[in-house]
Amino acid sequence: MKDIVLKFNVENEIADVKPLGEGLINDTFKVYIKGEETPKYVLQRVNNAIFQDVELLQDNIEKVTNHIRKKLEANNESDIDRKVLSFVRTKDDKKFYFDGEKYWRLMVFISDSYTYQSVTPEYSYTAGLAFGQFQSMLSDIDKTLGETIPSFHNIELRLNQLKEAVEKDAVGRVKEVQYYIDEIEKRAETMCLGERLHREGKLPKRICHCDTKVNNMLFDKEGNVLCVIDLDTVMPSFIFSDFGDFLRSAANTGAEDDKDLNNVNFNMDIFKAFTKGYLEGTKSFLLPVEKENLPYAAKLFPYMQTVRFLTDYINGDTYYKIQYPEHNLVRTKAQWRLFECAEQKESEMREFISNF
Ligand code: GN1
Numbered sequence: 001m002k003d004i005v006l007k008f009n010v011e012n013e014i015a016d017v018k019p020l021g022e023g024l025i026n027d028t029f030k031v032y033i034k035g036e037e038t039p040k041y042v043l044q045r046v047n048n049a050i051f052q053d054v055e056l057l058q059d060n061i062e063k064v065t066n067h068i069r070k071k072l073e074a075n076n077e078s079d080i081d082r083k084v085l086s087f088v089r090t091k092d093d094k095k096f097y098f099d100g101e102k103y104w105r106l107m108v109f110i111s112d113s114y115t116y117q118s119v120t121p122e123y124s125y126t127a128g129l130a131f132g133q134f135q136s137m138l139s140d141i142d143k144t145l146g147e148t149i150p151s152f153h154n155i156e157l158r159l160n161q162l163k164e165a166v167e168k169d170a171v172g173r174v175k176e177v178q179y180y181i182d183e184i185e186k187r188a189e190t191m192c193l194g195e196r197l198h199r200e201g202k203l204p205k206r207i208c209h210c211d212t213k214v215n216n217m218l219f220d221k222e223g224n225v226l227c228v229i230d231l232d233t234v235m236p237s238f239i240f241s242d243f244g245d246f247l248r249s250a251a252n253t254g255a256e257d258d259k260d261l262n263n264v265n266f267n268m269d270i271f272k273a274f275t276k277g278y279l280e281g282t283k284s285f286l287l288p289v290e291k292e293n294l295p296y297a298a299k300l301f302p303y304m305q306t307v308r309f310l311t312d313y314i315n316g317d318t319y320y321k322i323q324y325p326e327h328n329l330v331r332t333k334a335q336w337r338l339f340e341c342a343e344q345k346e347s348e349m350r351e352f353i354s355n356f
């Protein structure tokens with residue numbers, strides 16, 4: 001892997017390359033150079049089975065990071081190199097390196113930064129503000145950003161993919177998960193609200209991050225958000241994507257793949273703090289229809305993630321990395337429990353939002 005790093009515009013001697021993070025899609029590594037204790041770069045192998053157009057992917061990311069950098073400069077921000085990702089080009093000036101089989105990219109490691117799997121209400125507030133500001137900064141970017149995964153957060157499409165998987169029943173797992181298929185179906189119409197509103201011309205798409213898991217955010221020592229990472233899925237979507245997916249990870253009192261469903265609950269303190277930050281960060285553009293439906297978004301993402309994990313389980317685990325054979329089933333059950341908890345708290349969420 002050291003040889004791969006050397007394809008990029010780096011002059012230093014590479015000491016070591018070690019795995020980094022817990023992403024379910026790409027493979028990520030930290031790169032150390034001789035004589036330094038903190039990593040200097042982050043190397044990633046892009047999963048091109050999932051991101052099939054790597055050229056478009058890197059092009060999007062470059063547009064997004066350049067745009068954010070300009071905004072930060074215009075605001076006279078300090079320490080800009082820690083507030084937006086910078087990518088290193090290859091020695092022949094390409095945005096990624098293709099080794100004949102795999103695609104690699106290199107970015108600068110942001111020093112003194114921390115990621116978390118769970119957060120306090122205080123951190124959730126800053127996260128809400130940060131994701132709101134992220135959307136706000138991108139609100140005037142050239143709208144030609146491509147969809148790196150077409151219809152990525154379209155729940156109608158996700159439900160169709162589940163249906164197809166059930167019809168094929170490729171590895172004979174349908175029988176065992178019939179309960180979840182039925183429960184999902186019962187809510188399908190309600191959960192497709194966003195797509196309906198969009199068709200009626202009432203709900204816009206904006207540039208969103210679309211993978212706002214809590215571990216896709218870098219914090220400094222004091223708990224301030226430095227920047228948002230993992231920009232592969234930045235694309236037009238409903239703002240529900242960023243609001244809902246953050247809560248799916250941060251408000252969950254258990255793990256995404258918790259085997260003990262009693263650990264899973266939807267934490268309203270996290271919800272309230274995050275919502276407050278998010279509403280402050282998006283004040284300049286958020287429409288009433290978007291604001292009113294934030295509780296729907298909080299339900300939609302555990303719902304959609306259940307559908308996606310279940311589909312992958314039924315298909316025989318072809319999409320997400322798994323650590324053991326029933327991992328996608330365990331994830332399905334844990335996400336469904338989270339969905340049920342969010343469902344129970346919907347009126348409390350509505351009540352809270354109506355006070356803003
Ligand atoms: C994937 O790569 P990672 O782990 O940040 C997935 C998200 C899911 C998430 C579930 C491109 O994100 O959509 O919500 O796993 N990314 C893609 O943990 O499918």
Ligand code: MG
Pocket residue numbers: 022023024213215216230
């Ligand atoms: Mg990630």
